[in-house]
Amino acid sequence: MTDIAMIRAAAARLQGHVRRTPLLSSVFLDRIAGRRVLVKAECLQHTGSFKARGAWSALSALDPATRARGVIAYSSGNHAQGVAHAAGLHGVPAVIVMPADAPRLKIDNTRALGASVVLYDRMTEDRDAIGAALAAERGLTLIRPFDDPLVIAGQGTVGLEIAEQAAEQGVTRADVLVCCGGGGLSAGVALALEATAPGLRVRTAEPDGFDDTAQSLAAGQILRNPALSGSICDAIVTPEPGRLTFPILSRLCGPGLAVSDDEAMAAMALAFLRLKIVLEPGGAVALAAALFRPDAFQDEAVICVASGGNVDPQLFAQALARLAP
Known part of the structure; x- marks a missing residue:
């Protein structure tokens, strides 16, 4: 299991290979939320999301001979790009299994980073089976998107930075909202904060109808979403929490939160207008929860992880159209 030693x-x-992303704020967002809102801008990370951290963590820890044979991953796009980026910098092959309905930008970027992309139908095909077959055939090492101790450790470095940056801004007690799919980022951040900033508590943020983590936390056991698609928040639409991540979330996280697709789009527009950053829908749900669920928090500040910004231009234009008078 991942622990603080692995995160450190x-x-x-990761030093020299990832960015220390800023913790941003805006008085305009504070007024909407009714408290201080601090936004950890992982959309400014290499490849446009926090996934670059977990991918580098996992690949850099592999035995060189194993790594040289190549890696394989499955992802709707952000983990795909993170693994492709890390593999390219290590000079090793990467195969990425992606759903055919993933945003075109994410598919194109993954290929541009040098990976071989294999598309599948998420409604009729099993990505695990496809990935296992390709891994066995080509001798590739699987880099899981969230249920991997080294990936969780890499994502946990976000938490180390939040602890330092929040202290610099005088924030020692706050809920830390984390966009959550399988829970790798949420679990890693929770472990890092437990050791370095115990006054900061992680709470997961998900799309309505795909809040399997929130439902599982409330039930005390892993529950599965009834649907596999139907939200614009593609980056965090997963069927259920991870087997490695859920015990960590159960122990360390507060109640989960869910927001609508419409609220995620509104948060995207406000992030652009007030923070000058670009978010994808799945990367905006934590900010949406901070802005539009004010009664869910008690402290004077809330911290949000803006986890990714890989959005197709057409969808981003739709979000910005909300700003028109």
Whole structure:
């Protein structure tokens, strides 16, 4: 299982290979939320999301001979790009299994980063079976998107930075809202904060109808979403929490939150207008929860992880159209 020692070791391996992203704020967002809102802008990370951290952590820890044979991953796009980026910098092959309905920008970027992309139908085909077959055939090592101790450790470096940056801004007690799919980022951040900033508590944020983590936390056991698609928040639409991540979330996280697609789009527009950053829908749900669920918080500040910004231009234009008078 991932622990703080693994997260700190990952931080050492990531040094010089990932960005220390800023913790942003805006008085305009504070007024909407009724409290201080601090936004960890992982959309400014290499490849446009926090996934670059977990991917580098996992690949850099592989035995060189194993790594040289190549890696395989499955992803709707952000983990795909993170693995492709890390593999390219290590000079090793990468195969990425992606749903055919993933945003075109994410598919194109993954190919542009040098990976071989295999598309599948998420409604009729099993990505795990496809990935296992390709891994066995080509001798590739699977880099899981969230249920991997080294990936969780890499994502946990976000938490180390939040602890430092929040302290610099005088925030020692706050809920830390994290956009959540399988829970790798949420679990890693929770472990890092437990050790370095115990007054900061992680709470997961998900799309309505795909809030399997919130439902599972409330039930005390892993529950599965009834649907596999139907939200614009493609980056965090997963069927259920991870087997490695859920025990961490159960122990360390507060109640989960869910927001509508419409609220995610509104948060995208406000992030652009007030923070000058670009978010994708799945990367905006934490900010949406901070802005539009004010009664869910008690402290004077809330911290949000803006987890990704890989959005197709057409969808982003739709979000910005909300700003028109």
